Amino acid sequence: MDDYPLLNVFWTMMWFFLWIMWLFLLFKVISDIFRDHEMGGWGKAGWLIFCILLPYLGVLVYVIARGKGMSRRDAKQAKDAEARFQEYIRQTAGTQAAAGGPSASDELARLADLKTKGAISEEEFQQAKAKVLA
Template sequence: MDDYPLLNLFWTMLWFFLWIMWLFLLFKVIVDIFRSDDLGGWAKAGWLILALVVPYLGVLVYVIARGKSMGKRDMKEVQEREAAFKAYVREAAGTGDKGAAAKGGPSVDELAKLADLRDRGAITDEEFVQAKTKLLI
């Protein structure tokens, strides 16, 4: 360890971490090339060849030329995933269009409406029980 000074170890680690960061960026650029809808087949092939043949320069040029749209595509994907997750949760909870009522069972919304009618005095307790029994059967 005496023949490898601490400063050289620092520089080696710095270059190693920069190389790892560049690898992450390279994979992100390659994924973005294939995900991009506004590029045709030849343009995708050209960007891919540039990113793989001249890797450092190709990634840098891609990020400079298409970085803004790259961020927009990322945001769009996040919003689509969030909307899909929310729709799944609504469906699983039975409050969506394909809830329990569509499957033949009572809907949580229908039971809540009945309870609200009873609480406001629009229907009596007996009418509430009868309507609830109809929903549950």
């Protein structure tokens, strides 16, 4: 253990983690290049070649030149994902938020209550239930 002091272990670990962070940044830049719909094919090819041939310089220049757009695209993607998730929840829960009406489960509970009270027959209940679930 005398031939590799603790400070050298620290520096080795630091450089290793910096290298891993740089790899994450490289993949982030490459995914952003392909995600940008405003950039043309030749622009994407140029940035990709620049980032592959001169990786450290290419990533640094890309972040400086297009970093603001990169963050805007990230925010837009997160906002779109949240909107899709909320829409999925609305569809799954059966709510009719746009119409402002009751949910399917509320409507089924109301129909079951009407059937129990004798206000509607079994046949009417089944027809109304099929309509609500459609």
